[in-house]
Amino acid sequence: AEPDLLTLAAVKLASAGFANFRSLSVKVQVLFEACRANFPHDLCKWDGEFLGAVVKRAGSVFRAVGAKHEDLIMKTVLQEYIQPLLASKFSLVLQQLLDDVFPTKGSSSDLGVPVPHSLQVENRMAAALKSHGLTPNPAWQESCSRLYESSIHRSVLIVVGPTLSGKTSSCLVLTQALSEVLTYSVKEWRVYPRATSASVMYGSVSPSGQWVEGIFLSMWRQLNKPAVTQQQRWLICDGPLDQQLANVASPFSGEVPCFGGVPLDSGRAKLVFELECLDALSPACVVSAGIVHFEPLGWQASVRAALRKGENATPNAWNALVEKHFFPLWEEHGPAVYNFMTVYCGSQATLSRLVLNSYILIEKFSRELLEAVGTPFHDQLVNHCFCFGMVYGFGGGLSLLERCKFDNFLRLKFPDLRKDGSLFDAYLEVSNHVSEWKRWDKLATVPRSVSSISGFVRTTEMAAVEYFAKQAVHLGAHFLLLGSPGCGKTFSMRGLYAISAKNMRATTLSGCTQPEELYSYVKSQLKQQP
Secondary structure, three states: OOOOHHHHHHHHHHHOOOOOHHHHHHHHHHHHHHHHHHOOOOOOOOOHHHHHHHHHHHHHHHHHHOHHHHHHHHHHHHHHHHHHHOOHHHHHHHHHHHHHHOOOOOOHHHHOOOOOOHHHHHHHHHHHHHHOOOOOOHHHHHHHHHHHHHHHHOOEEEEEOOOOOOHHHHHHHHHHHHHHHOOOEEEEEEEOHHHOOHHHHHEEEOOOOOEEEOHHHHHHHHHOOOOOOOEEEEEEEEOOOOHHHHHHHOOOOOOOOEEOOEEOOOOOEEEEEEEOOOOOOOHHHHHHOEEEEOOOOOHHHHHHHHHHHOOOOOHHHHHHHHHHHHHHHHHHHHHHHHHHHHHHOOOOOOHHHHHHHHHHHHHHHHHHHHHOOOOOOHHHHHHHHHHHHHHHHHHOOOOHHHHHHHHHHHHHHOOOOOOOOOHHHEEEEEEOOEEEEEEHHHOOOOOHHHHOOOOOOOOHHHHHHHHHHHHHHHHOOOOOOOOOOOOOHHHHHHHHHHHHOOOOOOOOOOOOOOHHHHHHHHHHHHHHOO
C-alpha cells in the first residue's frame, strides 16, 4: 500500500525543524496531487522518495536562513526540483500552481542565499559564446544558468534535449566559464557509450584468462584520483544509457554514485549525462540528479552556425543570399518533407539535422550562385540547388525501398524535377549560370592508375560516393562508408585520393582491435607526414 503522503510530509518537515510543518504538509500534498493531474505521468511518481529529497534540500536552506521564511523556502525548493523535470510549455502552469498553493510574497532572492559567483559565471559564459562563434539564445542561456546552479548542489547532472539543442555546447561553455571564475580549472572528459562496445567500455577477459580493465573504469579512477594541482573534472557521457551506466546514475537514496568499488568524489568530480529522453532513468535518479532540459534551437540556428563556420570567400554576401532565398524555401517545404519521411519512411533524424545536411550540399554551389545574382538564370538555379539539397540532404540516408517512396513524393511536390529515371540516379552540374541534371556515370572518370587495377569497374554508386566524399574532404569532415564486402568501398577511396592528389593510409580493423591500437597507428602516420 502507498504511504500516507500527508503524514509522511508532516513527519519529515517536523524532523527538519519547520515550525509550521502541519500547514506545509497539507500544501505539499495539494501541490503533488495537482502535479499528477496537470503534468505527464512518466515524469515523476510524486511519492515519498521525491518528497524526501525536497525536504532534505529545504532543511539545509532552512538552517541557513532561519524560521521567518518557511513558506517561501518550500516554494523555492519545490520549484527548483520540479522545474527541471518539465518542458518549457509547462513552466507557466507550474508557476501558477506554486502561487496558488504558496501565496506568500517575495522571491528566492529574499532568502539571502545567493548562488556563488552566479553573475561572474553568466558574464564569462557570454564571453565564451563569442569565442566559440555561437549566437546567444535567451532560452539556451537560461538552461545553461540552471545547469550551473544544479552543479553547485549535485554531483550527477543530466542534460536532456534533442539533437542539435546545444547540450554539448552548454557543457563546453560552462566549464570554460567556471575555469575563468573559480580559483581552479575545470576539465571536461567525454566518452561516447553508444560508439563503444561493452567489452571495451567496461572490461573483458583476455584469451589468456586475465581481466582487461575497460576505458570507463580507467577514466572513473582518474576522475576520482587526487590531482597534483587543484582542479574539478567533469566526466560527460554523451549518448543513450545502458544498464551499467543507468545503475551508476541511479544510486540508492542517500548514497553517492559508485563504480568498480570507487565512489564519486563530489567535491572534485561531476558526472554528466547528455540524453535525448529520461526513459532509461529510475525514479531514484530523477530525485537525486540535477536534470536540465534544453529545448530545440530550430534548424535556423544550426544553419546560421554553419554559415559562421564556413570558409566562403565572400561570407557576408553568401550569408545574405542563403537567408533571403533558401530560408523561405526550407520554411515552406521542410516540415512537409520531414513529416513524410517520419511517417512513411521511418526516419528518426531531426528536422534540424536534415536541413543542415541540405545546406552542406548547397554550399558547394556558393560561387555559382553568387555570380548568377541579377541574371535571369538565378531563380531557376536557386530552385535546382534547393531540390538537389533536398534529395540527398533529406533522403540520402534512406534505404532503396524508402528512396522509391521519397522519389515519388518529391516529384509530386516539385513537378519541375528531372523526368527520366530516379532522382537518386543524377547529380546537379552548374556551368555558366545554367544548372543541369546529369547521370552519375557521366562524371569524369578516375585516373588510369586507378582504373587499370585488375577487376575495377566504376559503377554509378562509386561515382556518387566519390562526389560526396570530395565534398566532405573539402569541408574538413569525417565520413563513414557502409556496405557489404566487394561493393567497391576501397576502390572508391583509391579513386578519390588519386583525383585529389592526397596520400592514402589504410589499416584493417577487427573485433579485437583496441582503441589504443588505432590511436597509436594514426599518431605514427601523422609523424611520418612532412
